[in-house]
Amino acid sequence: MPACIQCGEYTKFNGGLCPACFSKKNTSSETLIEEDDPEIPPKSGLPEDQKRYRYNMIKGRIAETLIQELFLSLNYNVFRFGMENTIPGIIELLRGVRSDVSDDIRRMPDFVMQNPTTKEVYFIEVKFRKSGTFQLKDLPKNYPYSNAYIVLVSKKHIKCITVPELQQGKEITPESRNYLGSRKEFDLDKEVIIEFCNFATQFFEKV
Known part of the structure; x- marks a missing residue:
């Protein structure tokens, strides 16, 4: 029976991930991209004293x-x-x-x-x-x-x-x-x- 390469739970394909682990991996990747994406402009606006x-x-x-x-x-x-x-x-x-x-x-x-x-x-x-x-x-x-x-x-x-x-x-x-x-x-x-x-x-x- 195919098992998840991360948690060992049932999965459809050998060498793949179960739905839960697949979802966690995508969420983690999206967060990483959002934080490190150079296309996202830095916080703008004048400082309070200015x-x-x-x-x-x-x-x-x-x-x-x-x-x-x-x-x-x-x-x-x-x-x-x-x-x-x-x-x-x-x-x-x-x-x-x-x-x-x-x-x-x-x-x-x-x-x-x-x-x-x-x-x-x-x-x-x-x-x-x-x-x-x-x-x-x-x-x-x-x-x-x-x-x-x-x-x-x-x-x-x-x-x-x-x-x-x-x-x-x-x-x-x-x-x-x-x-x-x-x-x-x-x-x-x-x-x-x-x-x-x-x-x-x-x-x-x-x-």
Whole structure:
């Protein structure tokens, strides 16, 4: 009587396998092929830290564009001044680099704005905060641009505070009334700012 070459059970052919052993052999082979098959692509997608970094960068860029377009619509001369604009590509090269020079480059404000009437120029640093809060501790340590204005974009408001005001203990909170439209030095149209606040609400609604 033909016997299975592995377990000795009955089989139809001499030198063959019984149904049970044949099934086990196929399952084992399929598993081996699935694990070692070079045609199967490796796991793809961004690592979690990269994903978070890119996500936050996109949010920041949207906030910057909102403020840029707001001032342009009010006839301001707007010049991008941040590190990625002044030195293209530097943002990637400086990842993980720590030195006085690299820190100063990172701290460069995002814009230089010129008032079309008075011709005064201002350093503008744009931030997005879901919480609607900005305090002195949120500025980089030893921030060198003491004459800069911090424009904070949140899901509901656009507010503004100066570096000296932060150093005096003032801050931006959801309840504070330091709205961008209240800065007399800019002399901005409050209705235009409200329209851009509505844009911010649309863009950041699900953030």
